[in-house]
Amino acid sequence: MLLLAFVALFLLFIDTYTRWLQPVRPWLAELTTPLYWVSSLPRRIGELGDETVVSRADLEAEISRQKTQLFILKGRMQRMAELAAENVRLRNLLNATELLQDSVLVSELIGVSPDPSRHTIIVNRGEDHDVFVGQAVLDADGLMGQVVEVYHSSSKVLLISDSSHALPVQVLRNGVRSIAEGMGDHKRLTLRFVTPTTDIKVGDQLVSSGLGGRYPLGYPVGTVTSVDMVSGNPYLKVELEPSARIDRSRYLLLVFSAVEQLGKDTDAGE
Amino acid sequence: MQESSLLTYLWSGGSIVIGLLLQLIPLSSTAALWRPQFVLLIVFYWLFRSPFLHGVMFAWFSGLLLDIFVGELLGRHAIVFALCAYLIRLVQQRLHHFGVLHQAMLVLFMVLVSQLLLHSITLIFRVGWEGSLSIAPAITSAIIWPLLVFFANRLLKTQGLEQSISSGS
Numbered sequence: 001m002l003l004l005a006f007v008a009l010f011l012l013f014i015d016t017y018t019r020w021l022q023p024v025r026p027w028l029a030e031l032t033t034p035l036y037w038v039s040s041l042p043r044r045i046g047e048l049g050d051e052t053v054v055s056r057a058d059l060e061a062e063i064s065r066q067k068t069q070l071f072i073l074k075g076r077m078q079r080m081a082e083l084a085a086e087n088v089r090l091r092n093l094l095n096a097t098e099l100l101q102d103s104v105l106v107s108e109l110i111g112v113s114p115d116p117s118r119h120t121i122i123v124n125r126g127e128d129h130d131v132f133v134g135q136a137v138l139d140a141d142g143l144m145g146q147v148v149e150v151y152h153s154s155s156k157v158l159l160i161s162d163s164s165h166a167l168p169v170q171v172l173r174n175g176v177r178s179i180a181e182g183m184g185d186h187k188r189l190t191l192r193f194v195t196p197t198t199d200i201k202v203g204d205q206l207v208s209s210g211l212g213g214r215y216p217l218g219y220p221v222g223t224v225t226s227v228d229m230v231s232g233n234p235y236l237k238v239e240l241e242p243s244a245r246i247d248r249s250r251y252l253l254l255v256f257s258a259v260e261q262l263g264k265d266t267d268a269g270e
Numbered sequence: 271m272q273e274s275s276l277l278t279y280l281w282s283g284g285s286i287v288i289g290l291l292l293q294l295i296p297l298s299s300t301a302a303l304w305r306p307q308f309v310l311l312i313v314f315y316w317l318f319r320s321p322f323l324h325g326v327m328f329a330w331f332s333g334l335l336l337d338i339f340v341g342e343l344l345g346r347h348a349i350v351f352a353l354c355a356y357l358i359r360l361v362q363q364r365l366h367h368f369g370v371l372h373q374a375m376l377v378l379f380m381v382l383v384s385q386l387l388l389h390s391i392t393l394i395f396r397v398g399w400e401g402s403l404s405i406a407p408a409i410t411s412a413i414i415w416p417l418l419v420f421f422a423n424r425l426l427k428t429q430g431l432e433q434s435i436s437s438g439s
Contacts, residue, residue, distance in 0.1 A: 004330045004352050011345030016395045021344060032339045035287075039294040112296040114340055116303050117401030156341065164399070184401070186299055247299060 021106065026127075029151035036111035036122060043211055045046075102216055104138070104253040105129060117184060119143075119162035123252055126153045131254055138253040142220040142243030143167070143208055149255070160221070161186050161246050170209040174199055177209055180221055180240065186247040189222055191238040198236065202227055206240060216257040220234050278323055281426070282316045286332050290339055303404055306411040307381050309336050311418055314377060317358050317367060319422075329355030343395055350387045354380050369415045374423060378412035 014020050107129075111122035126133050127150050135147040137157050145159040158169055163184040169191075170177045176198055178191045194200060204224040210217030222240035230237050289309040297305060313332050316324040333351030337344050357380065358365075368376065382405060389403045 001326045001356050003353065004326060005349055008330070008334075008345040008349035008352065011348070012343055012391070012395055015344045025341075028338050029341065032341065033340060035290060036294060039291050042278075042295060100426060111294070112304070113342075114293050114305070115342060116299055116305075118342060163401075 024149040025149060029149075029154060031157075033110070033122075033154055037139050040110060040236055086120075087167075092251055103256045105131075105256065109250050109252060117163075119145075119165075119182065119184065119186070119246075120148070121157050121159065121161040122154050123157055123254075125254060126151045126155045128153050129254075130256075131155050136208075136215045136219070136255045136257070138219060138255060139244045139246075139249035139251070141220070141245060141249075143215065144244045144246060144249065144252055146214060157252075159186075159246055160242065160244075161189065167215060167221065168209045168211040169206045171200060172205040172207050175199060177205075177211070178238075180206065187241060189240045189242055191240065192235070194236040194238050195234075196229060196236055200224060200227060200236070200238060216255055219255075275323055278320055282312075282320075282324060282328070285312050285316070285422070286335065288312075290336060293336065294339060296339065304406045304410050306414050307384065309333075309347075310351060310381060310384055311354065311377065311411055311415060314358065314388065315418060315422055316379065317355055318373065321359075321362055325426050326352050326355045331410075343392065346388060346391050346395075350384050350391065354384050355386060357383070370419055373419070374412045374415040377415045378408050381408040381411040 004189070008256040014102070105122040105125060107125040109121055110124045113120040123137070131147055131150050133147055133150055137144045137146060143160060145157045145162075145165070147155050148158045149156040158165055160180070161182040163182050165182040167180045168177065169180045178194055178198075178200075180189045181192055183190055191200075202224050206224065207220045208215040208217060208219045208221055220241045224238060225241045226237075226239045228237040286309060289312040301331040309332055313324075313329045315413070316328065330348050330437040333348035334345065336351075342382070358376075361376075365373075385403060385405065385408060389401070392399055392401065392414040
């Protein structure tokens with residue numbers, strides 16, 4: 001008993017204070033992936049059922065809805081092309097660097113941390129697909145998190161709602177900078193150290209500011225849901241609702257930031 | 271005797287894998303808070319069922335397996351499960367007189383102890399962690415215990431393993 005307890009304590013210590021277990025982790029992850037896959041089966045089967053058994057009317061409604069959406073988006077795209085061209089012209093005038101496009105890799109969620117106090121997920125892309133630690137992860141609506149561990153064919157993503165996660169943001173309306181922190185709740189984030197004179201209102205859109213170099217600039221993070229002055233507290237209590245559907249999204253995008261790729265290319269060139 | 275104990279280990283190992291699966295199935299964040307400690311329950315089942323073959327060592331390995339799958343601090347569940355098994359061992363003699371409800375009370379207490387230990391260990395080893403201690407898993411574990419015992423006994427009976435496993439030695 002004592003021996004086993006000591007072995008466990010020893011493991012805990014080296015796991016916390018050294019990096020000796022780093023090379024072992026990918027192998028352990030390989031071992032665990034099949035079971036994670038099996039554990040996600042019930043949901044997959046449920047979804048398969050939903051996909052195969054759909055009424056004709058539903059499908060038709062879905063198609064017409066999508067057609068309308070496509071039409072609207074195409075209309076906006078026309079504006080976009082014009083705006084992008086104009087933007088490039090203006091940037092040329094300013095002698096600024098060309099606006100770079102980020103490229104993305106689609107990945108699928110294969111596992112969720114069983115510990116409710118830890119917001120991490122596992123996605124099915126890893127070293128084989130050039131995923132790297134610190135890479136930003138998006139869903140269709142906004143920022144989801146960042147890659148913290150990369151295994152051979154899967155990787156672990158820390159979500160922005162985890163209580164140990166902080167992310168530099170700015171208000172879309174006026175560019176006020178702040179830091180959005182997770183609270184261990186999928187539906188809420190908080191801004192720390194916002195002074196009472198800061199211009200921030202309920203309904204403000206927050207986007208990633210790109211400071212700190214981790215997250216690319218300009219992806220939606222959340223919307224301010226409450227701004228409260230707590231008496232006795234020198235700072236405002238600001239809460240936001242994340243744009244990304246953090247506990248629902250199934251398909252995620254791994255961002256290869258253009259700046260990152262540029263760096264890699266020059267490295268290769270040298 | 272050798273063969274029957276090997277068979278028993280196969281069964282207990284298999285049941286632990288099923289427990290891991292139940293522990294890993296993705297749930298919504300509220301439901302995950304109420305998820306019973308399936309692996310610990312299965313460890314308890316085998317500790318009660320065949321104490322000669324399953325002891326602290328079995329609990330330790332099950333815990334380590336869970337740690338590997340959860341992928342956080344390695345050794346966290348191992349030490350807690352081993353400690354729980356040790357505590358169960360201390361009251362082993364009395365266990366024979368316990369009914370299922372009595373056992374459920376013991377399970378409630380032990381899962382509570384395990385939650386407390388897991389919480390303290392995480393607080394010590396993960397700097398800046400802000401989780402809260404929850405008694406929900408203990409309650410659901412105790413509720414699910416009689417069901418688990420009932421179905422596991424039924425299963426082993428239909429497989430004709432009753433005799434070889436309960437003799438245990």
